[in-house]
Amino acid sequence: MRPPRALFVGAAALSLTLTACTTDLPDDEAGESPSPDEQDWFDQEEYEEQLAQRDIEPEGDPDEPWLQAIDPEYVDTSEFALEGADAEEPTVCFSNASVSNPWRVTGWITMQQQVEALQEEGEIGEFRVSDAADDDNQQISDIQAFVDSGDCAAIIISPSTTATLTPAVEEACESGAPVIVFDRGVETDCMVTFIHPIGGYAYGADAAEFLVDELEPGSRVLALRILPGVDVLEHRWAAAQRIFDDSELELIGHEFTEGDGAQIKDIVTQELQSGEVDGIWMDAGDGAVAGLEAFEDQGRPYPVIAGEDELSFLREWQENDITAIAPVYSNFQWRTPVLAATQILNGEEVPEEWVLPQEPIREDELDEYLDLNSDMPSLHYAKFGGEDLPGFPEAWQDR
């Protein structure tokens, strides 16, 4: 009776070891040269374009970055211009992927306040919204419902995923109403305008270049990622990998954290127990503070870190005088789609691909951004760009 038991334990242990080994291999390779899997997420041309766009002076008023555009090619929208009774307070519809993270919550508030301002001016009547809660199928039927209702003078879409939402966006285009896509992209160009900040490669590169500049050769860098398979996040990581590969920094690992503060702190604490961690690269700033706390609690000097423009991180940075950078995925982009909708419905030309500026916050601007946002909650984003909107600052404080 005993041997089978022992065998069973052995088999279980063996299966664990085997799973361990098989995943170990590609992981090791990833540090050296990109595996085929990760090359799928890397587009050399797009990468170089984004890196170059960082140095291009955007067109438009620098005080209104949400209306600026980098290298715009304008399209004529006169076919969508509303006239007569139709032009009176048109209904604008918005299909939102979700408000499931603080970045989206902040942006969503900004958008609502922008709509309020436009409603006061009579540019928009009803603002009809559906929230798909990160569910592709839900968002597809949300968009279909907008099309079927026939009430939408313009349809704004923030897609939850790229490939799956493409047919739904095309269907919206066929309805005849102008379609505006922002944040994540889709695989079609049927929409009137696609609004987005420069993008993930630029974000990842801003962060990685900062670490390369600030750290001595041979320093050990830990990369913390939220989860695999999301294009904007994969682009950030792909760019960082390129830059780390060409540097003398030692990448000690990259870990998925799901953005969970407890996991981030766990992982950083454990890495600190097995050696020095001189730098931290993150694909999004959620939980950056938890990572820094691991250093505090162990009594270790702070690393050089790339976080994000979330206030909890900016405050921690200022308080402890950390060497840091806050790469920015411009939150003010949530204003642009509704403004674009009114421009299109007025027949004004808009950029076909509306690339918004995306400037990281560096040390010399830190105090300024913290002063501007001093009354904002810790999960607010510094570059939200809503200071001139109605309801400021209460609307962003009570969330």
Added chain:
Amino acid sequence: MTRAPQHPTRRPGAGRIARSAVTRLLGGGSTTVFALLIVIFVGIFTMNPAFAQPPSMLAFAKQAAPLVVLAVGQYFVIVSGELDLSVGSLVGAQVVIAAALIDGAESRTVPVLLLMVAFGVLVGLVNGLVTTVLRVPSIITTLGTMLVLYGAIRLWTGGAPTGALSEAFRRAGRGGIEGVPVVGQLPWAVLIAAAIAAAAVALMRAPYGRVLMATGDNDTAATYSGARVWRVRTTAFVLSSLLATVAGILIGGFAGVTAQVGEGLEFMAITAVVLGGVVLGGGHGAVIAAVGGALAMEALFTLFIQFDLPATIQPTVQGLIIIAAVAYAARRRSTHPS
């Protein structure tokens, strides 16, 4: 009908000492899981000798503390013959509620803590009464509670947490007694988890524990022998929710508030308990083995980080552990009917 939980695998007449040692090591009881824990630790120490130092070990214990607390709570429910899937959502809900209500104000810490305890008891009562009085299977009841809590919190906060925890709130999960010789800081979380584990062992030896075990083993027999099964099980659910609240306080204290707090913890806790050789379906297994299971899980994931494995492998390994441990236990029971 009731058997002493400390020796679930020792068969009468198992003669020689060596043979008895083998039985205990492979028998799937508390000895097995602690042997596994030692094996994992040997692996960690080989990879990284620095980990063997007392401060590192204590940091490990501090990280493991919330899971230990959750596993103890889950143990009460599982040994009574039920399951509690709602603990992960409850941890998340409690942390989000605490952050929103405290909003950084130190003075609100204690009232909010009391409110959290009350909320924990309420959730446990609902789980317990729906399961026992309305006779909804606990897997459905607590799955429902899990979704209700998850959805309600999303609805209330608009999808992402708001507010901030106070320093005082965070002390239990983050701070400790400073300046202790050898170890440096003795974390509160470790003391709390150890106290809860000790109290749980004592409770399982008390009359309530015996009745709980008997209920899980055979609730009809327990009823005939005078146990009020509905009350015993409801109490187990309340204990589980209360301990999930404590775990929430520790996790929130450890790392602050993020939207993902608590996600997947119910399966971590169930895996830990099952790994400790506690039989799903109730009636068998020691609480200390559940604690060992929690420590072994945490140690295993530490080992993975030492091996530089991606965290995404964790669910796969957890799945393998659950299946292997339950199959192992089932085999043992079918080979040696008690």
